[in-house]
Amino acid sequence: xxxxxxxxxxxxxxxxxxxxxxxxxxxxxxxxxxxxxxxxxxxxxxxxxxxxxxxxxxxxxxxxxxxxxxxxxxxxxxxxxxxxxxxxxxxxxxxxxxxxxxxxxxxxxxxxxxxxxxxxxxxxxxxxxxxxxxxxxxxxxxxxxxxxxxxxxxxxxxxxxxxxxxxxxxxxxxxxxxxxxxxxxxxxxxxxxxxxxxxxxxxxxxxxxxxxxxxxxxxxxxxxxxxxx
Amino acid sequence: xxxxxxxxxxxxxxxxxxxxxxxxxxxxxxxxxxxxxxxxxxxxxxxxxxxxxxxxxxxxxxxxxxxxxxxxxxxxxxxxxxxxxxxxxxxxxxxxxxxxxxxxxxxxxxxxxxxxxxxxxxxxxxxxxxxxxxxxxxxxxxxxxxxxxxxxxxxxxxxxxxxxxxxxxxxxxxxxxxxxxxxxxxxxxxxxxxxxxxxxxxxxxx
Numbered sequence: 178x179x180x181x182x183x184x185x186x187x188x189x190x191x192x193x194x195x196x197x198x199x200x201x202x203x204x205x206x207x208x209x210x211x212x213x214x215x216x217x218x219x220x221x222x223x224x225x226x227x228x229x230x231x232x233x234x235x236x237x238x239x240x241x242x243x244x245x246x247x248x249x250x251x252x253x254x255x256x257x258x259x260x261x262x263x264x265x266x267x268x269x270x271x272x273x274x275x276x277x278x279x280x281x282x283x284x285x286x287x288x289x290x291x292x293x294x295x296x297x298x299x300x301x302x303x304x305x306x307x308x309x310x311x312x313x314x315x316x317x318x319x320x321x322x323x324x325x326x327x328x329x330x331x332x333x334x335x336x337x338x339x340x341x342x343x344x345x346x347x348x349x350x351x352x353x354x355x356x357x358x359x360x361x362x363x364x365x366x367x368x369x370x371x372x373x374x375x376x377x378x379x380x381x382x383x384x385x386x387x388x389x390x391x392x393x394x395x396x397x398x399x400x401x402x403x404x405x406x
Numbered sequence: 407x408x409x410x411x412x413x414x415x416x417x418x419x420x421x422x423x424x425x426x427x428x429x430x431x432x433x434x435x436x437x438x439x440x441x442x443x444x445x446x447x448x449x450x451x452x453x454x455x456x457x458x459x460x461x462x463x464x465x466x467x468x469x470x471x472x473x474x475x476x477x478x479x480x481x482x483x484x485x486x487x488x489x490x491x492x493x494x495x496x497x498x499x500x501x502x503x504x505x506x507x508x509x510x511x512x513x514x515x516x517x518x519x520x521x522x523x524x525x526x527x528x529x530x531x532x533x534x535x536x537x538x539x540x541x542x543x544x545x546x547x548x549x550x551x552x553x554x555x556x557x558x559x560x561x562x563x564x565x566x567x568x569x570x571x572x573x574x575x576x577x578x579x580x581x582x583x584x585x586x587x588x589x590x591x592x593x594x595x596x597x598x599x600x601x602x603x604x605x606x607x608x609x610x611x612x
Contacts, residue, residue, distance in 0.1 A: 256563070257602070287563070305536045307563035309490070316490040317471070323515040323532035324542045376513055379532045403492045405472035406500050406534055406564065 207232060207354045208271045212292060217271060220357040222346060226394040227386060230354040232271060236361050238264035242278065248302075252276040252289035255302050261287075266361045271351065272333055273325065273369025276302070285309055288367050290335040292325045308337060308365070315339050315365055320381055320402035322374060334374050334381035336402045337365035343389050350384030379404040434484035436468075437495040441475035441528035446521035451612040452510050454557040461508045461557075461568060461581045463525060464590045468498035469583050474507055475499075475528035482589045489586050498590055499530070501566045502538060504583040505559055506531030508568060509608040511545050518544035518610060535566040539604045551598050551605040554578075559606040560597035566606070567597060 207230040208217045220231040239245050242253060242265040249267050253259060261278035268275050276289045290304035304324030308315045318336040325333050338347050340360050347358045349368040358366045373382040386397035468482035472492035476499065477483065484496030499507060507529065510520045515532050523529050533543060539561035541548040549558065559568050560580070567582030570592050580595040597603040 285564075304542070305540060305563060306534065307536055309564070311490075317492070319534070321534065321537070323534075323537050324540075376532065379513065379530050403472040404502070404530055404532055404534055405490075405492055406502060 211235065211269050211271055212274050213269050215269070222357065222388075222392045224346060224348050224355075224357060224386065224388045224392045224394070226397060227348050227355050229350065231348065231357050232351075232354050234268055234270040234356050234358050236359045237267045238361050239267060240264045248274070248289075248291075249276055252302055253278070255289055256287045256305060256307075258287055264362050266364055268358065268367060270356050270358070270369050271354070272327055272371050273335055275335060275367035275369065277337070277364050277367050279364065283310070286315060286337070286365060288319070288321075288335070288337070290321050290325050290367070290369070292327055292333060304335060306335070306337075317405055318400060318402040319406075320379075320404050322376070322379065322381060322404060327371060331371050332374050332376060333369055333371050334383075334402070335367055335369050336381065336383060336400065337367055338383070338385055338387075338400060339365045340387050341395060344387035344395055345390040346388040346392065348386045348388065433494055434487065434496045436484045436497045437470075437473070437475055437528055440477060440483075440497075441526050442524065443529075444524055444527055446510075446523045446527070446529075449510065449520040449522055452520045452608070452610065453612050454555070457508050457510065457557045457608075458570070458581075460510075461504075461570070464499065464504060464508075464583070465581070465592065467590050468496055469500060469586050469589050470494065470496040470498040470503075471500050471586070472503065472530050473497070473499050473528070474503035474523075474530040475526055476590070478525060487586055499583045501583045502533050502535050503530035504590060505538060505566050505568060506533060508557070509545065511543070511608070515543040520610070535561050536563045538566050538606050539563060541606060545608055545610065547607050547609050549605045549607045551603070554598065554605050554607075557608070557611075559608075560595075560603040561606045562597075562600070562602045562604075567595060 220233040240263050260281040265278040274291045286308045288306040289302035291302045304321040306319040306321050308319040320336045322334040347366045348355045352372045380403040383400040385400045387395045463478045466480040467476040471490050487494040487496040507523050567580035570581040571579040581592045583590040
């Protein structure tokens with residue numbers, strides 16, 4: 178019991194930080210719900226240089242992955258990384274959810290990707306990715322586009338963004354909206370998108386911008402990723 | 407003579423230092439000059455022997471991260487590409503691209519049909535080693551490692567290789583696109599006894 182309380186106390190829901198104060202329900206053509214069924218909300222941080230509707234994704238840092246349960250535990254079991262470095266980051270976005278963890282050796286980053294989180298069942302991770310770190314950075318964004326699909330059977334692509342040291346938010350363009358991801362614990366940010374996918378070349382393009390703590394634009398670019406390895 | 411040796415040594419070191427600074431800009435012309443994007447030929451069947459033949463044509467060829475185009479001249483035409491860079495345009499498949507082509511799979515992961523890709527068709531396919539490992543895609547399934555036979559695969563989250571033959575001591579001869587430093591070839595491996603590897607099978611063999 179005490180263990181459970183302690184665990185919950187240590188799991189910091191960073192999404193709350195990203196959605197403080199100016200929480201507003203979305204209106205118009207933006208998505209109504211995140212992939213877990215929770216209501217999609219506008220980002221509390223207005224990001225410079227991002228014209229589209231800005232939607233806050235949720236990021237949860239799990240500081241004690243060895244005692245956690247639920248989706249994060251299932252990811253740890255799936256990846257067989259039974260002693261990952263803390264924290265493990267669980268993200269929920271509009272079309273996709275993911276878990277990102279650093280392996281015990283610290284040489285690799287692993288991810289679980291998922292989509293079917295709002296069905297009332299326990300989420301099942303449909304994709305797994307492993308990225309090798311070189312001098313602390315990923316050389317390849319580890320695109321995953323075969324394993325998962327949306328409930329309407331559309332393809333969805335997952336990839337890691339490796340933000341610069343000053344970045345606190347990453348924005349990834351979607352179809353008529355932009356998802357805002359908080360950077361957590363210096364880990365690469367796993368983004369998901371249903372647009373920019375080219376199945377003929379097994380590749381995907383993500384429109385990315387990186388922002389500082391006040392939303393100031395640090396850089397924007399197109400992340401081109403190909404399935405590899 | 408020793409002076410000449412040192413001059414050559416200094417020249418080699420200087421050349422290596424010179425190229426180190428431009429590694430990010432490295433690009434070969436192999437894909438641009440040789441590869442194509444022709445449609446695959448659909449087939450009604452696939453045999454393990456046929457796929458072994460396809461695999462052997464890649465033997466001694468190069469390795470390219472995210473790649474899938476090679477010729478059949480038994481040498482790496484773009485050696486020493488920078489690693490894990492999909493844009494270098496070099497010869498060869500990577501481990502999962504090689505497997506995709508040898509298994510004659512479709513770009514559509516819901517399609518279990520058989521598609522013969524030309525040797526010089528630059529195609530990787532939608533699966534990484536991680537995806538193969540868990541049997542992602544209609545053509546693929548996980549199977550017991552004890553039951554693996556030639557042209558089945560052993561996959562981990564970071565690599566996949568095809569069983570070419572099994573040795574009497576229980577190790578396997580694996581045909582695989584191993585890495586930029588090694589290219590594609592057959593090596594004796596102990597993947598079957600390694601818990602990070604799963605058995606994977608392309609379904610539908612004749």
